[in-house]
Amino acid sequence: MTAQTNNTNRLKRYYYKDSVVSVEIWSGKDKKLDSLKTYYSNGKLNEVFYYDEKGFKNSNCYQLNKEGEKQVTWNFLHGKLISRTDHKLPFNKVNEENAKNQLQYLTELNQKTNYNPTAIYDLYRRGSLRAGLGNTTLALEDLKKAENYLNKISKNKNSSKLDKALASREKFKSNLYDLMANVYLDLEMENHAIGYFYKAMASAPNDMRILYNFASLLRVKKSTDLAQYYLEKVIATMPEHGFARWSLSILYSDKGEYQKAMENMSVAFPREKNIIARSTDYGGRDLRTTRGFLYHKLGESEKGIQDLKEALEMDKNNSYAMKNLGIIYLEQQKYDEACKLFEKARELKYSLVFDEKDLDGLLESACNKARLKEAIIIPKPFVFPNPATTSITIGNYDFKNFDFEFFDFESNSILKGKSSNTTIDVRSLMSGFYILKIYNTDSPQTFKIIKE
Secondary structure, three states: OEEEEOOOOOEEEEEOOOOOEEEEEEEOOOOOEEEEEEEOOOOOEEEEEEEOOOOOEOEEEEEEOOOOOEEEEEEEEOOEEEEEEEOOOOOOHHHHHHHHHHHHHHHHHHHHOOOOOOOHHHHHHHHHHHHHOOOHHHHHHHHHHHHHHHHHHOOOOOOOHHHHHHHOOHHHHHHHHHHHHHHHHHOOOHHHHHHHHHHHHHHOOOOHHHHHHHHHHHHHOOOHHHHHHHHHHHHHHOOOOHHHHHHHHHHHHHOOOHHHHHHHHHHHHHHHHHHHHOOOOOOOOOHHHHHHHHHHHOOOHHHHHHHHHHHHHHOOOOHHHHHHHHHHHHHOOOHHHHHHHHHHHHHOOHHHHHOOOOHHHHHHHHHOOOOOOOOOOOOOOEEEOOOEOOEEEEEOOOOOOEEEEEEOOOOOEEEEEEEOOOEEEOOOOOOEEEEEEEEOOOOOEEEEEEEO
16 A cells, blocks of 8 residues: 655545555644545445544544445544444345344444443454454554553553453464454555564464465565465474465466475365365465466376366356466467457456466467467566575675665664665664665665564
């Protein structure tokens, strides 16, 4: 998510990565907060909040569903929530029972706390329920309050025994940070999500679920080396971890190491039924879509075609399976079949859904009945080692002398300096997740760094 402020400084906008407005923050002439609006990724209005002269939420505030219908009304009085009215369930009939249960639990919690919880567990619980119901802004407010209380409890002699007990439990801390990471991930605030995933792992280093979630995020965001590092840590502890093996298979496939990819797939695939049962969004680069492409690259194209056709039987709109099957047909010179698959994948917004840029070239090659030419791969700058302990080196960079600056995930500058030999000393950095920016006249670069 990126931010932009207009010339009057009264409006600040944040954007999803496809340039759709995600958040609008309006200020009055006195520069105090006046209103806040959030939007769905399809561009439609989501939430509307109004504020009094002191910057507290005030009067009726609303949430709309994606069809533009009023879904929730919150009534605030100078920052205090007075009531909540739910006009429509936030999910379809498939999830209706779960939505009703969450609303019931939320109603009971609001009644118990007079709509304004102060205990850390109540804040965490309400933030979790609000996140599940899609009330993202209020969910984050509750979770941030819980995080702030967590930091203060150990210093506050008047904290309750329950709060102190929760603050000392690694599981509670890791669950709080993991939940915050996932809320930020839904908002496409990638750096915040990674920062909180790192906090969750630091609180519960042996929780393989969090470690896997973090590694999968890194893989999707194309931080390949870091993703591989953490996935292999999961595998070292749980060699039969089907999800981790599946992710490693995709990672090695992207790197062109097809034999290693197939070795991991061979461990993951027998667990297909369990993986499907435990996946809320199974599809896309699923097991059969991934294995089908690997079969082809390892010389068994017919097995690959069978896998990919089965993937499309499971989900007729799986544009990744369409692309992979189209690649096989293209390399078999079956240009018409390949062209139709690529065109269908484009209609289904393959490039946007998977953040990939290869479809246009494939379309041109197939639909013009021309052979696919090998792309010239220009090595990109990279950082090693990553994670780092004492120092890092910038590889494949055109300059040995450059300025550098480290930022935390909230964009605060932490460390800056100059490098004269492509190496940067990181011993002064605390353990955590950082954004490294290096500057030169012609070629600025940005990297994600873990300091251990």
